[in-house]
Structures are given as C-alpha cells and as structure tokens.
Amino acid sequence: MHVTPFSTLSATFSTPPAVLFPRPLLGMLVAALLAGETLTTPVQAQTQADTTLPEAQNVIVTGTRSTRRTVSDSEAPIDVLSSKDLQATGSSELGTALSRLLPSLNFPRPAIADGTSSARPAQLRGLSPDQTLVLVNGKRWHTSAVVNVNGTAGRGSAPADLNTIPVSAIERIEVLRDGAAAQYGSDAIAGVINIILKRGAEGSEIQLGGGQYSKGDGRQETFSVNTGTVLDNGGWVRLTAEQKHQGETNRAGADFRNPAEPLYGRVNQKQGDPELRQTNLGLNAALPISGALELYGFAQFSRRNTDAAATWRTAYTSSTKLRTPLYPQGFLPNEAAMNTDVSTVVGIRGKSDSWRWDASLNYGSSEFSLDVNNSVNLSLGAASPTRFYAGKLKNTLTVANLDLARELDVAGLTNPLTLALGAEYRRDQYDIGAGEPNSYFGSGAQGFAGFQPSNAGSSQRHSASVYANVEAEFSRQFSSSFALRHENYSDFGSVTAGKLSARYALSEQFALRAAASNGFRAPSLAQQGYTISTTNLITINGTSQLVDTGTFGVATAAAKALGAKPLEAEKSRNYSIGAVWQPRQNLSFSVDTYQIDIDNRILYSGNLILPASLQSVLAQQGVLVGAARYFTNALDTSTRGVDVVGTYQLNLSGGGKLGLTLGYNHNDTSVSHVTANPVVLAQNNLLLIDRQTILRTTVASPKDKLTLGSDYSSGSWLTHLQATRYGSFVSPQNNPALDQTYGANIVFDAAVSYRTGRWTLSAGVDNLTDQYPDQVTSSGNLNTGGTLPYSTFSPYGFNGRYVYARAAYAW
Template identity: 50%
Template sequence: MDQGFSRGSGMGNFKRNVLATAIFSANLLSVAGISANAYAAETTDEQNNQGASTLGTVIVTGTRAQERTASASLSPIDVISGDSLRSSGSSELGTVLARLIPSINFPRPSLVDGAELTRPAQLRGLSPDQVLVLVNGKRRHTSAFVNLGGAVGRGSAPADLNAIPLSAIDHIEVLRDGASARYGSDAIAGVINIILKSADHGGSISSKYGQYKKGDGIQRQVSGNTGFALGDNGTLNHSGEGANNDYTNRAGDDLRASSIGSTTYGQQVFRQGEPETHEGKLQYNAEYSFNDAAEFYSFGGYSKRRGETAAFYRPSNASNNIAAIYPNGYLPLIHGTLEDTTFVTGLRGELADGWHYDLSANYGKNSYELRTKTINTSLGLNTPRSFDNGTLTNDQKQLSLDLSREFNATWLPYPVSVAFGAEYLRQGYQIEAGQAESYFQTGSSGLGGFRAADAGSYSRHNFAQYLDVETNLTEKLGVSAAVRHEDYSDFGSNVSGSLSARYDFTPQVALRGSVSTGFRAPSLAQQNFTFTSSQLIGSTIQEAGTFPAGSNVAQLLGAEDLKPEKSRNYSLGLVLQPLDSLTVTADVYRIDIQDRISLSSNLVLNNTAINYLRANGVGDINYTSARYFTNATDTSTDGVDLVANYRYQFD
C-alpha cells in the first residue's frame, strides 16, 4: 500500500496528505478478520525536501530494471520515506511500519519466556519468518531465540527489525508478493528492504520522552545522524541511538495467599505488558568511488539490548516455591542480553561493455544470553537465587555475485533487462549450556537452563543461482520472469519461479498480476532448539519442554523429521489514477503453503509417559509437558489490499 506522503521543493509550502487503507485477510489457522485504517498526517517541505514523492521513487526491490518506479511496479510495493518513519511518534521500526502499512502486523506478546525482546514483523498475516528482511538489498540474519508461548509465529526465529536505528534509514521498500525466485528462502510473504542514508553532509539529533496514561512505561530516547565526505569521491554516514524503557503492567490484582484459587484479595503480583529495556544502536554506511568501473561500499551496525521480563507468579504453597524462602510467593524474573552485529562490504560498478556487477561479502550474528532471578526447588534451601541459563548464537556468512545488463533485441521493441548471479550462504547455530544448577532435576523455575547434553554447534551451507529477465513487450505490456535454484546441505535442492505482468490500458488504468512458487528451509534454531519454560496449561502452571523434531524425546512422542515449507502465491491487482493527486490500488492475493512449521500442542506427561521416556534413554525430566517442532499443517491465506492515496497541496 502506497504510503501517501509527497515531497515539495518550495520551503514553507504546507501539504496535507491523506491515506485511507483497508485490508481483508483470512487464514486457515486464525479467524478471518477485517480491519480498516485511515491515516492522516501533516508534513512540511522542510521535513520532506530530500527526494521526490514515494510514488515516483525508483525502486530496487522486486525488480532488476534500472529505472522502475513504485507507481509503475509490476508487483505491489510500498515505499516509506525515512521522514515519515521518524515523524510517527514511535522509536520502534516494526511499530511504525504497522501504522503506515496495514498489511504489516507488529505483534507485542507478553509472558513468552524472553521472546519479548525480539521484535519481528508479519506481512499479510503469515509467520514472521516467512518475510525476508534485507538491508541495502543484502540478506539480514535472523535472531537466535525462538518465539514461544503465545507469541505470534509460534516456533519461528525471525529477523529483529529493531536492531537498526530509525535515524539511519533513508527509506524502506516493502514488496507484498512472493519473492523466493529472486531472493531465496524466507521470502514467501514478501520482502522488507531497508535502505540506509548515504548523504555526505548534514545531520540531525533528536530526543523523546513519554509515558502511558497509566503512569508507567516511561520511555527515554536520544538519537543522532551525520554524514561526511570521504575526499571528493566518497561518503560516510553514521547514526546512533540510545533508549531506556520502563516496563508496563496491565495485570489486575491477584491472589497472594495459599494458592491461585484462594479468595484472599491482595496486591498485584503478575506482570503483563511491555518489558523493561535498555538499548544502544550504532549504524554506518560508506561508499567510495574509484571510477565508473569500481565503487567500494560497506555498511554495518551493532546493537545491544538488555531487558527484564517476567514468568508466571508462584503462590506461597505452590510446588515450585519454597515457602521458607518466599513465604508470600514470588515472581520469577528473566534477564536477557541481546547483541546483534552485521558487516557487509563489496565492490560494484559498470564495465565497458555495459555489464553492471556487484560482488559482496555479508556477515551477521545475533546472540541471546539468558539469566534468571528465581529458585530451583530441587536444591531446597541451598538453591541459588539467580542463574546463568546459557546463551544462544545465530550467525550467517554470505558471498554474492550479481551481474546485470540491458540488451536491445531486434525482435523486441524495448530493451530487455537481464540479471543473474550466484550466492554461497553458510549459517551457524550454537547453544551454550547454563550453570548446572539451572537444569539440575526440576531446573530453575520459570526458565530452565540449557543442559550440557543439549549444548552444541550446528551449521549448514547453501549454494544458489538465479536468472531474472524483465522487459516491455509493447508500450502497454510489461513482463518479468525469474527462476532460482538452491541446494541446501541438509535439505537438498529446490527450484522456485515467478511470472509477473502489467498492462496499462490508459495512463489512468492498469492491471497487474503475478504467480510464484516459494520455499523456506527449517531454520537451524527450529532443528536444534531445546528449552524448558513455564506455561499456563489449563488452570495450572507447568514446566514445558520444547524439543527439536529429531531429538530422542520428540521422536518417542511421535515427531517426524522436519521438511521445508513450500508455497504458491497468486496476485491480481487493479491500479487507478483518475487524478494526478489520487491513486487507488486493489490487489487480491492467495498464498498456499504446504507443511507449515510450528510447535505442537503441549503434551501433558503422566507417570506412564515419564516412565516410558526414561525406559528409552531420556535422562532427568524437569518438565511435566512437552512439545516439539513439526510440519503442522497446510494453509491457504486469501486477502485484498485496498489502498487509496490522495495528495493535496495547500498554498
């Protein structure tokens, strides 16, 4: 959906831009829903004097053509300016995108065992790990932690959008179409491409302070950006951001006597809301041109986020409490430290024969260290009050070569854009065990530690090749086709393809459509993640074990080895521009996904089941229920993206 902000050239000219958007979607795994959103904003030319209207922005996502604009795209694409992001009032990128693009949802789960610190986004109602995140067109790594509990995208390990400061972003392109044929695994729902600032001068600094009406959740933030010239042919743009956010609590007064069922009315003991966080982010983007044939570029960033979340409250007489230590019960606290690092460097340019090349190396790493303030009842009065629960690490290394050129074919009226390339991707995942007391017998209550037996390092690699062709067959008909082959060391090979077309009946009326196939290999986290945490099952709090499908526990409980997800994406859209200032688009889509990966339901373990597991080689069992990753179901998602974009200038 087009974002709806225009940019002007005259200082002081006031513009009012109105965007009205509706989105309809249905999913086999959820109740069909309808939401309508109207968004109005006021901007000045001073705020928006950095470029043209987003509708006229030359896009780089979902196309290899060099001069394709958002308004002429063969597939639905949204372009959001950096000024619009920063003027939204929020410091969270996912929150801002959800406000400006109704097809994006930014869930804010609570009581999900530390997953609150990772901030993914959903596109068209699909799982957060079914949308691919790019930065300057390069694949961004995913998070190390897996969404658990009641989190949306249960069992997913998506990219963390909030690791990038808003002050570093020039604009964002959101492709609402299957794009696995162009970008590979994960791009089932579409692509979010974050384009960084590259200005060689100027800068900004801003600060924010606020709190909720309830009086909690105080937010403090300061951010800055500046650009420098590197000699006569280079630029360096860098940004920084720091923020401290207090937690919010929307839990009601609870019982703090002998049990949850007690009639004694007391103080608020649960915590339901946003976590307390302290974070810092750094980002840079550099370019240096040696000549037309060679331009060096590099960008990267580092972020660190510390946060505190809570598990379920333990009443005084609960089995997972020691009344001699906590006579009034206690609330286990989970402390997470999330570190994210990325570094990309490359060389690009145009050769004498018209070929454009881009050779790049990409490194990304995400780590999550977990600590808890709780007890281990198995240790009695000798239990520690705080635990090191272990660390998760996810990393990727990628080498890419992209080549493109326009050809003039005698049998075609317009040039043909041809692009092809190859990629090598290595992904790694590591589980570091916590201290022994964190997993001894019942383990640390609220969040068990990673066992020494579960610790390990895992890796895989993938070779990919792609071909992309785009042209106009007539003055009114544009077409595009892409095919991609991937060969994973753990899941074998796959071929994805896509076809797109657009026909302009008149300058005011156009029809566009696409069909594509997609592919998503199970992440290394989904294949190896083992975890124990508190879950509310029925009316009782139980320790739930989470296991990979290939583990001994999961296999004994009926799990099968994971298979890749495969998809088919169909889209048909109408583009209307009855006035120069009014654009209306309606895109109908259907996304069929086979073998969607999720977590199974919690399987409560009685004594018979526990004895069966122990008899088949399972050691200490510090959980009363179990769940595992599985190819849960096939789904179909149908929806309509309806966008009306009207711009009017007040002199």
C-alpha cells in the first residue's frame, strides 16, 4: 500500500474545535490524543448474511502501515465493502453502488451539463468531489480531465472518475472517513476511497445482466468476465473484461413557451441520462522472483462513449426572426464525448533486514474528446456544417514511490512499534487540444463551441515529498499513531501536514477514538489553466438566456483584466471524536463526530455578466464574450457532522441468516470568510463570488442521509432490502425569492438471488415505489417553461423505477 504521511502540527491545532464539541467532549478528545489512543468503528456496509468472518476482524490496509490493524481496532472510522456488498446494490456503476452503501457519499445524475454528463462527480461528507482521494491497490489514482464548469454538484472540480473501474474486478473497498493528507498527500481532506482489486489465480466468473426503467427507456446491458491463471514460480494474473450499454432516458416536458414555434407543444428537449457505451479492461498480477522479492503490477483501460443532449435551440430568436435556415423547426445539439482512461502500476516489494519495502512507478491518464453534432455555427450562415470536432482535454499523472516499514521492539509496549518512512516524486500534466476552426469561428458551434488555438497548450508541474508514520500500542487498551508529511510543489511552494490519532478501550465492548490533523489540496492544473469560450444557459434577471461565456485560466490576460490572482493550496484542519460499542460479537455501533475547517477553498466564480466597458477590454485581446468566469481561492468554510453506523448479524432457526445494517450521516457547512471582491469587478457592480456560488457550497447537497438494510439467506436463496432516506436540499439563485427547497424522500430497493450449482440468478427493483424528486417550479422561468422539470442536484436522479435481472456462472 502506498502510504504518504505527516506534517507540521502547528497549523493543525491553531483553531481549537470548541465550536463543534462541548467542553467535556473536547477534554476527552485532548486526553485521548495525549494518551495516544483511538477508537475503531465497525464496518458500514451491506454485510452479507453468509459472511463467515466478522468484518470487524478483517485486516485493513488503508490509513495504517501496521500488518495487524483491523476494523475493530482502527483509530479512525473506516468502512469495508466487499464485492458481494457492491453486487447486492444491483448497479454496474461503482459510483452508484458506493452511494447506496455509504450514507456519507452523494452521487447525483446531472443532465445537460456538457462533460459532467459523462464523467459524474461524487461527494464525501458534503465537500467538493476533488477533496476525496481515490487509491487503487493503495496507489494514487489519476483524476479526470473533465472540469465540472456547469451548475451541478461539485461545480469547479475535476475529481477521479469512479465509473472507469469495473465492479466485477473489485475484491473490496476501504473507505477512510477522516482527513489523511499527512498519510497520502494532496486531496485527502474529506477522506480516502481505496479500491482493492481481486487477486490470485483461483476463481472465475461470467456475468450477464440487463434492465430498464418503468417509463420504457434507459435500457441497460452489461457483460463481464473475471478470471485468473497461474504463472511460473507461484505467480498469478487476473484479467477482467466488461462491456456496457446504457440507453438514454428523458424526463423533459413539452415546450409551450412560444405558440409561433413550428414544434410548439412537443417534447423537444432531453433531460436524463445520456446514451452510453463503455469497454473496461483490467489486469492484476504478481510474480515471486527470488526469496522475499515479488514483482507486481496492475493496469486498467476504459473507453466510454456518450451521446448527451445540449439545450434545445428554438426555431426563432424572436417572434419572427428565424435562427438558421438549416433547422427551420429548431434543433437540439448533441455532444458526442469519448472518455479514455489508462492506468498502469508496476512495482517490486520485499523484505530485507527486518524492513518491508515497496518501490513502484505509477502512470495514469484521462482523455476527453468531444464532437458536437446536429448543430450549426450561426456565424457561417447557411454554409455552416452540422458536425464539429470541438477538441480534447487530457490529464496525466506520473508517480514514483518508495515505502519502507518495520516493527521495533520498544520496552513497555504491548506489541512492537511500527515505523514507516517514504519518499515520492509526482509529475502532473494537463493538455488542451484545439478543435477544428469551424467549431470556434465567430459564435462557434451551438451547444459547445470548440477550444480555440489560443486556449490550447500544455502545463506541467512536479512535486517531491518525504513522510513518516509511527504506530504504537502502549497497552492492550491504548494505541496511538502519528504521521508527518512534507511536500514541495514547483508552482506554489511547500506544504506540511500532520496527523495525531488515538484509541482507548474502556472495556472489551466499548472504546473511544479521536484524531486531529491538518491537510491540504493542491490546485489542479485544470483549475489553473482551463480556458474556453462557449455558449451557456445563464439566468439573468430570473430568465434563462443563452450567453457567449468565457472561462479563463488565472494566468491569462483576460482573467488578470478581471482581477484574477494565482491560485493557492487549500488548507484544512480536521478534528474527530467517536465511540464504538460492541456489546456482542454480532452486534456493533459506532458514532463519530467531526469538524473540517478549510481555508482558501478553490471555487469556480459566478457568471460575470460583463458591461460594455469590460466587454471592450476583452475584445481588445481578441476575446468576444458577454460573460466570464475563472477559478479563485474564494471561501473559508467549516463542515460539522456526525456518522452513525450499526450492524447486527443473527443466525435463525432452520439455518437462515439475517444481517441488518443502519447508516446515518448528517453534515452542515457554513462560510466563515469570503475573499474580497477584486477592485475592477466592484467598480462595475459585479461579484466574483455571488450568492449562488456560496450557497452551492453549503446547501445544494442533502444535509442528511439515512440507510436501513437487511440481507437474509436461507439455503440457495438470498434477499436484499434497503430503504434510503435522502434529506432536503436547496437549489439556490442570486435572487433569494427564486431559491427552491426540495423535500426529503425515501427510496426502496429490493433484490433476490438464487444459487444452483455454478449459477447464480438475480433479479431486483431499484426505487421500488417509483419516487421522483420535487419538480422545478416555474417561478422566474428557471425550468425554461417546464421543459426541464427536475433539478440536477437530486441525489438519486429523476429516472424513476428500474427493474433488472442478472445471471452469473462461476468456476
């Protein structure tokens, strides 16, 4: 496992968490930290009824370098989700499966959001998607090339794309719900998702599944195979192949806005999931080469093609003026995107003179290319083509890493102390490729104007880090760990992060745990350099309008003219205190409260509707836009919350087994500071960070989520039932009168499986009662006359009931 540890604790403890914890609890936290102890939480997962080993006894590899640490004695809350847990959700999407298993994770289904429709972001503990670090087999996973620049959850982020990893390749997932920048470096502010791939030569399985929504659309087919084979000298290799197809869904309403339109009263817009075709390939292998040396490696390839709708263009721009003779009845631009993800890790590990060591080289890339079809460049008139290549984005990560660890016998300790040391070199690169000239000439292609040669280019940076980690058990009741990491970036300097955690068992059944840390997230190269001019649907004075809008990298002349400054790293302080109670071996509960303070949060600015004077300034640079945006260190925020987890396993008469789980998360984010408005914007009555941008950070995702699950097995039958309550959320606007609060809702899922010989047959229903979120009100024309009836912030989408079946053959 790649562990990157520790940093300076002066920043960590600069703001005491008294505002979150009452003084008695705060005193307990400090006492636990000074004593060096931490608590463990039981597994939050849909525990399968046929699990033979209680998950609390499973050895974990995330957030620790010890070879003995289990879920039950971990010093921070960690969830372990098995492959059976993931399969029980019925979803072939990893992001969706995790959102059903983890109350603290939000994974909405945005629509009409350009690249975000094909590379959807996930949020942990209500924070930005890029504040959660994703690992695969303990190695840092690259982030997506797609920047979420539309009005969706996670606006402004470019996180890892979870859906590039096939569920059929996964052995288990460990989710560390705690700040871990001192252990793993940048991005691990909200937590860490570590995806462990299946290993070994034994066991193979073929799966074929499909389903459809009750509206008759969104048909899905998935075929996968996972198999292993033996290599010489005791080695092994596992191969995974998966092919998926998803039909589009559409929940748009009829267009009654203008009776003069040729297609008045029809459903012209599309709001729903895009059509999708995806191929995933994976390899995981290990080969002993001599003595204690082992060569290992894994690789993943994913190619996803999506066809997503843009916004409907009416036939007339006024009551009489035809938009273009090429589409006399109006048209719906189509965005055909291709996401290509590649990742390769090779390494060698062994043991020498009591030291365990692991040296590895990691390469990953995400490429996003886009064609715009069924469109027109209005500047070219009737001579315009209707298909355009709009350009591409590519993000690349290269990491060289060395980890060292050993156990040391220290007088007075119950078990040997674990010492871990390491060093890492990381290189990032972000590329923007221009589209064809017709895609960006003049007004550009409708739907998505192409990247211009002035937008194109490549940016790079590198960083080097050293880290250390110490874990000790002072007694059978008391354990503690300390991590420190120092990292130097070529573009903005050095950052140091540290973490202190502890666990104290008051009895064999009850324990307390606590942690305090500081962390950081380096601004991504995408946030620093993403530049494009395109047409966006922007609300102006309560009315949705199509406006030519420029997104400018902070180093461009256009951004500087509007007051942009170089981006700084986000800095965080994490505090948590929790308790674990396990009155019986088959019954456990955990409660963990937390506070996460983040300074200099990087946000995408509001839509700056430019007055004529500023349009003229940009025009002198050859930039012709009516609105502008750029990234900025905008806010200081504080997120406070609680996680509750309960599991119960019961053997029933007649041989049946029942597993019950409860999971609850509540979090609340508030703003403690807003960056001063640039002078040039203030002089023109513009706000860099407007009300809508601030409230998207605080209220646009549900503040709470509750899951209740049960798994019952008897003989060859297995049933899975789950109820999930999603809390209310707000879709904010700059005019408070136009805000809309969406009510809480409960979604029921059910599945049944039957095993016969080598076959397992499954069927299930997601959203059994066919629940939909509230519809967008017509107030202020925010739902464009009823054509877009649902909010993209809905945490469970707006497709309705889904029925599926699956057959698996194992050997």
